Each structure stands twice: as C-alpha cells, then as structure tokens.
Amino acid sequence: MAGKARASGSKRSFGGLRQLPSGRWQAQYTAPDGLPFKAPRTFQAKDDAVAWLAAERRRIELGTWTRQLQTDVPRRTLTLATYADRWWSQTESRHKPRTRTLNRGYLDRVILPELGTTPLTALTVSCIREWFAGLDAFPTRNANAYSLLRTILNQAVDDELIAANPCRIRGGSVKHRKVEPVVLSPAEMRELMSRLPDQWRALILLAAMSGLRWGEVAALRRSDLDLSPNGMLVTVARGLTKDRGTWVVGRPKSRTALRTVPLPEALRPLLVEQIERWAEPGRAGLLFPSKHGGFLDATAPRRALTRALAAMQYPHMRLHDLRHSAATIFAQAGSTLSDHMALMGHSSSAMSARYVGTSAARNRVLIEGIWTD
Template sequence: MAGKRGFGSIRRLPSKRYQPRYTGPDGLRYTAPHTFDTKLDAEGWLTDVRREITADTWRPAGAAPPKYRTVGDYAESWLTARTLKPRTTEHYRQLLDRLILPTFADTAIVAVTADGVRRWHTSMPPRPTQRSHAYALLKAILRDAVDDGLIPANPAHIRGAGSARRAHKVKPATLAELAGLVEAMPPKYRALTLVAAWCGLRFGEQVELRRKDVDLSAGVLHVRRGAVRTKTGISIGGPKSAAGVRDVSVPPHLLPMLRKHVYDHAAPGREGLLFPAGHGGTLAPSTLYKVFYPAREAIGRPDLRWHDLRHTGAVLAASTGATLAELMARLGHSTPAAALVYQHAADGRDAIIAAKLSELANPKG
C-alpha cells in the first residue's frame, strides 16, 4: 500500500517496512536504496532529498558530483577552453560580464528554463546587435552543456533572437565621391583609401601589409596577417578567418599611385609596414579618423564609415559581373552569407540589366 504526499510517495512492503520513492530533477523515478522501520523515518529521508534538490546538491546514487554547478562556473571554463581571436575573447568577456552573468552567474545549470531565458532576453537593453550577440553566446554555452551531459536539452530556443537587422544602412560611395574623398585626404593616406575601396581589404589587414607583401610587377597584394586592437594593446595574427589569407589583385589604374606610395611613405626594409603610423608602428584607427572625418565632410558624406569603403569595393567588383565565389575569394569570406552582407545594387546597374534583357528579346541581325 502506497501513501501519497506532497513530494514523493511511501509504500509499505509485505515485510511491514517502508520504502520511499520520488521523481528526480532529471525526470527519472528513484527508490530509496534501503527501507525503513517506520513511516516517519521514510518521510524524514524524503525531506532530506527534497532539501538537496532545492539546494542543488542532489545527485543520483552512485553518480559523481557535478563539475559545474552554476552557469557562471561553466561559462568561465567554456571561455577559457576556447582558442579565439583576441578581439573575440574580449567581446565574449564583455557580453558575459555585462549581460549574461548578472542574471545567470549563480543559477544552477539544471535550473535554467526556457521561461527564464525569455525573461532575461526581454529585460536586456534595446540594442539589437548587442542583444543578439549575448543571446547567441548564451545559447552556444548551453548547447555545449547539453553535449557535456549537464542538462538534457538547451532551454535557449527563441526564434530569431540570435540575429539582428543591420542598424547602419550602408550607402556605398560613388566613383565621384571616392575620387573626391581621395583628393581630400592627405597624400600619405590616399593609397590607403584607394586600397580599402578598390581592393576591399579590412582595416586590420591593410595596416599589417608590409613591403614584402606588395608585388608591383604582378599587381598583387599578399594578405597574410591582420592587426587587432584590444584593451591590452595591438595583437598581430592571421586575418579574421582562414579565407582571409589570400592574394588580391590590384586594379591596374592604382599601381602608379601605389608604387609612388611605397617609395614616399612605406617603412624601409622587406618587413617595413606599407601604411605605417607617424612613429613607424601600426596605424591606429583614431589617427586615421582625424583625417578621414574632415575628408568625408568635404564630399558631403558625413555618414560614410571607413568600413563602408570595403562595401564600395564589393559593389564595384560585383558590377563587373564577378560571381559570388569570386567575390568571396576577393573579400576573404568563408561563407556566402558573409559575402552577401556586402552586396548592394550599384547605381544604374539595374538599367543595364534591363537593357541586356531587351537584347535577349530582340537580338540584332
């Protein structure tokens, strides 16, 4: 005969001893490893089990203590175990400290619920990109917790929460604007501006180019490294992704100016930086912006960001009829989705396409 109670149940065996049973946090049914002389003793055992569950110290009989009891413990180990770019590590650290751990640091991993994740996501500041990055990071951490056997399923499953619409609508520079921008820049920065736009290099890739990476006879830039600025200083490593290691052909019309720049402004020696700072070291974004901001004002484009020049390069390359694969190779992207971020309809291109469609309908001759 079994007696019902608020937590678990107790049955009296034919031997007249009492056997308690309960359902654990993992959803499985457990029976006490031994029986009791009195029902009161069995109830006391169930009370002790319930306290363990409430305090998150419960574990199945014979199981090892969990290595990570809280989200905070697991997240710290998760971040330490990963080999990431310095900027990525810094970014994840900020997301954890500012947005994730204030809510979940002391929460037992097994206690994280879909409801709790939704409430946390709703309570975050209304900054779409930051929210999506924080959610994606928490989801990745919890996904690995599932793989490690700490939780049965990932409670982070809010549709679309890991992506955000681009907050800044990019308007690539026109050829006339680009020419005006170059003219407004000091001579030392003109080649840098042209390479950003016509070759589509990232700023970190540009400032790590060295004389040995420039093949003027073949008209090729060998992109092999990238500079990343973090709170602790400048870190030199590989480009943003494996696909970032590439050779980029320089449009022939840029070669005379690039050749002159190497002669006038590049640091000496094969290891000399192509676009050095005034002190000879790595050029900082803040130094560039001191001349770039007035130049963009001069052409009436105060909205133009330096990174938008890379978008401009993508549009110019696309307007030549380059395939997606060719654009991916030129921009240093490993996935089509990444390359498509930089695709925009070049002004006047649609009219050209329409004209070519008419040629198909009415072929000459």
C-alpha cells in the same frame, strides 16, 4: 562509439571509460545489483575517471557499496556562471585574445548579471526568452551575446549536463543594422581620391578597391605587395587587433581570409609613392606605419576620410564602409558568388550577400535601362 561520444580505445577489467566531444571523460560500471552505474559527473582528466572507478571497486570489495548510498551523495549545484567561466578558461588556445576579451565582456555585462546564478539544469526556453527580451536596445551586442550563450550551452549538451539547448529564439543571433553602410561608386571613389591628403590616398583607396578589413590593411608589410608589371597583387597573411590597449598581430579573422587579391592598375602610382615616402624600410617594413613608426591607429585616416566626404557633401562614412563599397563594386562588375567570397575572404554566401549594397544612382541607371528601347 555511442551517441556523440568517442570510445577511449582501452579495455578495463572493471568498468568502462569514454571520452566526450568536449574532451572530458565519463566512467561507469556494472554494479553488484547487475545494473549499470554511471559516475555522477564527468572528469577533466582520464586519470581522475580511473581513480573514481578504483574507489568504487574498493567499496564493492569491502562490502560497503549500496546504490542508495552512491546516489544520495549531495552535489554542489552547477550554475551557469560557474560553467561559463570554466568554458571561457578553456578557450585560451582556441580563440584569439581579442575574441576572448569580447566574450568575457558579453558574459560579465550581458549574460551573467541576469542568468549567472541560475542552475544549469534550470535554464528553460522561457527563461532565455525573457532574458533576451529584457536586454537594452543594442542589436549587435545582443545578437553576439545570445550567440555566445548558445555556444556555451551547446557545449553543456555535449558534456551531458543538460538534455537540450534552451536557446531557441528564432533570429536571436541575427545582427540588425542600426545604420546602413555608405557605398561609393567608382566615380565617387575618383572624386574622393582627389580630395584626400597625399599621405592617406594609397591607404584609403587600397581599402576601397581591395575590400580588405582595416586590421588587414594596417598589418600589411611591403613584402605583401606585388607590383609586377603583369598585374598588382596584395596578399593577406595576418590581421591586426587592439586588445586592452595592446596591439596584437595574429592570423586573419578566418581561414578564408588568408587570400591574395588583385589590385587595379590605377593604384600603382599611389602605392609606389607610399613605398617611397611613408612606408618603413625593408621588405618586412610596414606599408602604412604611424607617424612615429609602428602600427597605425585608425583615428588619423578616419579624420581624413570624414573631411574629404564633407567636402563632397556626402554623408558620414566609416572606414569599414570602404569594404562594403568594394564588395558592391565586385558584385556589380559581374563577379560570381565564388569570386566574391574569395575576394572578400568570406566563409559563407550569406555574409557576402550582407556586404553587397546599392545606391540611388545605381537604381536610377537600372530603371532607365529597363524602360529604354
């Protein structure tokens, strides 16, 4: 193995091949002048690399080979747009449909309009920095687009098309919130429950007490719920997304999102009522179906949550904020970092820390506790 590439594992009578981490093939041979000569490009298929070596050997045998001839063959300039499109087309088997749709949007609307016509080898640190500084004020979108560009150019480095990745903006992929999530306390959760319509109590309280993502909640089947007398559990086995108007059921967001989460006993009567009144029949039936059957859109429960919070004179809250509430309650209850990551389905401690919030009421309790004898 040389550098980051891995050997092809085959010996040849003329020239040599090696497979790069990207899966593409590189070919080279010892030229008649005694010096190594590498193919001017890498190859998608091993057979293409073998064919190139055969053609080069034929030139040598015919006596028409010269280094000047071989190195002066004009090549089409590889632009970022061409390479990025190729990279995106190769992610079909690796990325979820929703992820590919989002990445296509970042490419078409954020990255390529400014940088697409730039030759891959002409991208510099200052060029990337100027592009990033000129983006409109959409922090999360910009961070995601920068992260995607960095990933694509890392692949270009592996393909030995560029020597180094020019994406070197410190904190460029860090997402800065424009609005802080709203975190509810257990007491506020109980009040919220009393103000919610019967139909949405189990769903919203399950999300708030388990920390499941909305796509994980909406994809739950009755078989995912264990109402054992010894303790209730919910198993996350799949996630639901919407890609260009079509529901897509697949694996959860990450491998660590495949998990089983314990549920508080206070949820039992609500879940029993949900199964009896609104869930689809059979173990494979959806736990939270839409009014007419099938997957539930977030619009109706979001409206119910907004109305209940308005009655509590509480600020506007997103459904995703329920996950932040669960994360904060877990942390304040004394969960270890490992506990917290397992419950939330996080793959990094940094993400778990990002989800833990606080409130003015909580800070008041801590301050009073510090200054009371």
